[in-house]
Amino acid sequence: MDVLVLTVFLSLVLAVGFICLFARHRQSSRYASAEREALLPLEEDGPPLQRPKS
Amino acid sequence: MPDTTSSIPLREPNRPAAQPALVKTTIEYNDRLVRQFMLAAILWGLVGMSAGLLVAYQMNFPRLNLNLPWFGFGRLRPLHTNAVIFAFVGNMLFAGIYHSTQRLCKARTASDLLGSIHFWGWQLAILGAALTLPFGYTQGKEYAELIWPLDILVTLVWVVFAINFFWTLARRNEPTLYVAIWFYIATILTVAMLYVVNNLQLPTGWLHSYTIFGGVQDALVQWWYGHNAVAFFLTTPILGIMYYYVPKAAERPVYSYRLSVVHFWSLVFIYIWAGPHHLLFTALPFWLQSLGMLFSLMLWAPSWGGMLNGLLTLRGAWHKLRKDPVLKFFAAAIAFYGMATFEGPLLSIRSVNFLSHYTDWTIGHVHAATLGWNGFMAAGMFYFLAPRLWNRKLYSERMANTHFWLGFVGILFYVSAMWASGITQGLMLNATNAEGTALAYPAFLETVQSIRPLMLLRAIGGSFYLLGWILLIINIYKTIKGAEPINGTVSVYAKDRAAMAGMEGSLGFFPTLFNAPVMYTTAVVIGVCMWMFSHDLFSLFGFFIALVATLGAIVHFQASGDRFSDWYGKLIGNWAPFSALTLVAAAVGGAIQIIPTLMVHTSDNLEDRVQIPYTPLEIVGRDIYVSEGCYNCHSQMVRMIVPDVLRYGEYSRMGESIFDRPFQWGSKRTGPDLARLGGPIATGAEWMRVGARSNSWHYVHMLNPEALSPGSIMPPYPWMLTQAADWAAVPGKINALRTLGVPYEPMDADYIQTLLERQAAEIVSNLATENLSADPQSQLVALIAYLQKIGQSEDISYARVRLETAAPRAE
Numbered sequence: 001m002d003v004l005v006l007t008v009f010l011s012l013v014l015a016v017g018f019i020c021l022f023a024r025h026r027q028s029s030r031y032a033s034a035e036r037e038a039l040l041p042l043e044e045d046g047p048p049l050q051r052p053k054s
Numbered sequence: 055m056p057d058t059t060s061s062i063p064l065r066e067p068n069r070p071a072a073q074p075a076l077v078k079t080t081i082e083y084n085d086r087l088v089r090q091f092m093l094a095a096i097l098w099g100l101v102g103m104s105a106g107l108l109v110a111y112q113m114n115f116p117r118l119n120l121n122l123p124w125f126g127f128g129r130l131r132p133l134h135t136n137a138v139i140f141a142f143v144g145n146m147l148f149a150g151i152y153h154s155t156q157r158l159c160k161a162r163t164a165s166d167l168l169g170s171i172h173f174w175g176w177q178l179a180i181l182g183a184a185l186t187l188p189f190g191y192t193q194g195k196e197y198a199e200l201i202w203p204l205d206i207l208v209t210l211v212w213v214v215f216a217i218n219f220f221w222t223l224a225r226r227n228e229p230t231l232y233v234a235i236w237f238y239i240a241t242i243l244t245v246a247m248l249y250v251v252n253n254l255q256l257p258t259g260w261l262h263s264y265t266i267f268g269g270v271q272d273a274l275v276q277w278w279y280g281h282n283a284v285a286f287f288l289t290t291p292i293l294g295i296m297y298y299y300v301p302k303a304a305e306r307p308v309y310s311y312r313l314s315v316v317h318f319w320s321l322v323f324i325y326i327w328a329g330p331h332h333l334l335f336t337a338l339p340f341w342l343q344s345l346g347m348l349f350s351l352m353l354w355a356p357s358w359g360g361m362l363n364g365l366l367t368l369r370g371a372w373h374k375l376r377k378d379p380v381l382k383f384f385a386a387a388i389a390f391y392g393m394a395t396f397e398g399p400l401l402s403i404r405s406v407n408f409l410s411h412y413t414d415w416t417i418g419h420v421h422a423a424t425l426g427w428n429g430f431m432a433a434g435m436f437y438f439l440a441p442r443l444w445n446r447k448l449y450s451e452r453m454a455n456t457h458f459w460l461g462f463v464g465i466l467f468y469v470s471a472m473w474a475s476g477i478t479q480g481l482m483l484n485a486t487n488a489e490g491t492a493l494a495y496p497a498f499l500e501t502v503q504s505i506r507p508l509m510l511l512r513a514i515g516g517s518f519y520l521l522g523w524i525l526l527i528i529n530i531y532k533t534i535k536g537a538e539p540i541n542g543t544v545s546v547y548a549k550d551r552a553a554m555a556g557m558e559g560s561l562g563f564f565p566t567l568f569n570a571p572v573m574y575t576t577a578v579v580i581g582v583c584m585w586m587f588s589h590d591l592f593s594l595f596g597f598f599i600a601l602v603a604t605l606g607a608i609v610h611f612q613a614s615g616d617r618f619s620d621w622y623g624k625l626i627g628n629w630a631p632f633s634a635l636t637l638v639a640a641a642v643g644g645a646i647q648i649i650p651t652l653m654v655h656t657s658d659n660l661e662d663r664v665q666i667p668y669t670p671l672e673i674v675g676r677d678i679y680v681s682e683g684c685y686n687c688h689s690q691m692v693r694m695i696v697p698d699v700l701r702y703g704e705y706s707r708m709g710e711s712i713f714d715r716p717f718q719w720g721s722k723r724t725g726p727d728l729a730r731l732g733g734p735i736a737t738g739a740e741w742m743r744v745g746a747r748s749n750s751w752h753y754v755h756m757l758n759p760e761a762l763s764p765g766s767i768m769p770p771y772p773w774m775l776t777q778a779a780d781w782a783a784v785p786g787k788i789n790a791l792r793t794l795g796v797p798y799e800p801m802d803a804d805y806i807q808t809l810l811e812r813q814a815a816e817i818v819s820n821l822a823t824e825n826l827s828a829d830p831q832s833q834l835v836a837l838i839a840y841l842q843k844i845g846q847s848e849d850i851s852y853a854r855v856r857l858e859t860a861a862p863r864a865e
Contacts, residue, residue, distance in 0.1 A: 037626070038307035040158055040232045041298045045442070045542030049082050 077548045084163040085541040088153040089443050090173050092436060095145035096527060102137030103520045109134055110513040119769035124188040126769050128683025132199040133187045139197060141180045146432040147291040151238050154298040158235055159226030160544050168218040175211035179204055191261045194680035194716045195276050197283050198252050202263045205253045216242045223629040227546040229557040230626045233314040237294030239633050240322050244286040244640045252279035258790045259783060266794060269712035273333055273719055274651050278644050281329040292431050296364050299435055303380045309366035313359055320356035322636060324349050327643035331402035335693035336719060337708040342647055350402035357395030364388040379454035383434030390426025408695055412723040415476025422469045425519055433526055440533050445540040449532035453525050460522035467515025475508035484697040493700050498726040503765055557627030566631035570610060571621050577603035660709035664853030666846050667713055667796050669741055670784045670806045671813040675840025678833050689720030690729040703730035710847045713796045725768055732844040742816035743842040749817055750824040752838045774834040781810050781831060797856045813839055
């Protein structure tokens, strides 16, 4: 039983901590981190432009 | 310059107008330029690799030189190296840079016109090289052989490239610069610096010039350039390409972005110092050799950091390697990068270099990197790009996989053959009797014969690799034939532009240089360098500086709450300050090594002897020697090691080549060293010298090396007997050399003509005594005059007088 209380408590701490950090991160001016740039190459190209046929 | 961005604001119909921040603009990338560079790289790759294969077979079968001047090994080897470096890898890296930079900046290349000038200008320079090098028009410095008009063209085209690139960064729609772009910035700035400094020269005509640096200075500058051509042309741009395309192909972000920060700055700072490791045991001052070796060893850390970062990006995607040829090429390329960057520092350790230098081991090392790292990254990138740029699936993955295995086996054959060859010949050349007083293998040719089978295996390995490349050509051709080229697009929102605009300019010049992270880092680097490279109290003081700066940084950041990443995040949003810091990091090493070497007064810092300036005929002969590319196989540097001294004679002094432009210390001994080939003026002669070999020996040897050295792999030079040497250009050449500080007395054209005739006549008369005839103005006579002069010096006291008065001294 004690284990259950401890588990719930730690889970709540983690969850609240996560929410707080997430909120702080959302409010930060850059909304970015050093790792965000690492995602840049993963963006795919858009479709080619449709040119009017002459 | 008109705005060439093809922008079409898209707004869906029947909806209220979007808020300004959400207004979308679609930008079309300039992928035509990418396609052009890619196809050029594929074509020039074929040319460069074919030239390499040809010279590899020429080494095995000298008859393949065909007795044609423009088809000889000495002229084609520079064609091979320049073609694969500047034409193949050059076009490949431009394709990768233009393709990835546009996407990472979410912006079209700033100017289509500049892009076209860049493409066609670069092809023109390559064409110029292909037309001049086989005809012997060269500067005679490795990887910097191009003549001065082509150097100017290359420089101008590079400036055009730089303008277009930085302009694109300034117009980007992405707040920060991704790590790939940092490596591109380092490439553009550092290559410009290296290329311009190493190619400072004084023209004597449209096709000939003398480098402004002489002897040891030229050696240091050349290998500062030569080593860093590998670093900043063959490595940093390819690392940028790795950081973009490997995550892209593996569909996962780079393993550690923070590691890439450490990788970039440490690599850029350390690489530039390593050049002198090409000159260990030579006449280069010892402090420079030590710096070169130590910084080479330090390169292990950043190189392997980058290699691991690349390989670990494939975490969880290793299973894809079984089928995906793109990832297969990338993974193998990164592994070869790791292997080559382990081997490079290893070879720069003095005791290893003792064995490896001037042998095939170095050639194996270079080809592990170029065939494995550059060639496989190029292949992976092309297989990745072709379907995307032509909107059609790759014609045959099976064929691409076959290419991979052919190339892989080819590299293994090539590299293992060169390792075995280099170590075998190195051991034989350095072997002495038990007392260390005599060579175990005194005949150089015997050591060459022992590696002949390995030389053939190397050529076979190269054939495999080339066959694989031909498969790539077929595969890409079949993929794009009849396909419609397409250009990628990106949608950009007004808020993206605003975010970028808010970032750019947020860091001024002063805060860029004078801020806590830069100051602390600089103090730590200075402290550590003082600690390592100085003695006694200075060393202790250096340790103290490094310690205080480290502790100070920790306390400062903890107390103030500042974070390094905050400052760095701002730095990578400001392209100009970032570029300035990169240039500083890359320039420091070269400046510390080169400036003192250039500043010291020559005559006050030489050892016991100084070179005797060449006579007019010897100048002609030397230019022929350079033009034929003799430096590709023969060194002129007896190293300060026992086996070299036993084999060739006294070790080479710094002063013995101090007026040589270009220096000819060499980097490879396919044939023996020539530093002690020359000799004194012959008895009864006024100008003619006779050294280790007679004039008649040189005569016969140049026309048919095998007649005197059975089993020699040196090509014959029969045309030298019939082709006239260029005597008319000598007055201009002497004027140029005088301007550069070679102590010649003032001489008019008539006097020079007289000297030419008299020395040539003496040689011709001497040949006639052994029933050999030659035209006095033939190339052969001039070359003999030069060969008999190599390494001839005079006492420093005579040299001082000559340097001060520039007057001739009677011997």
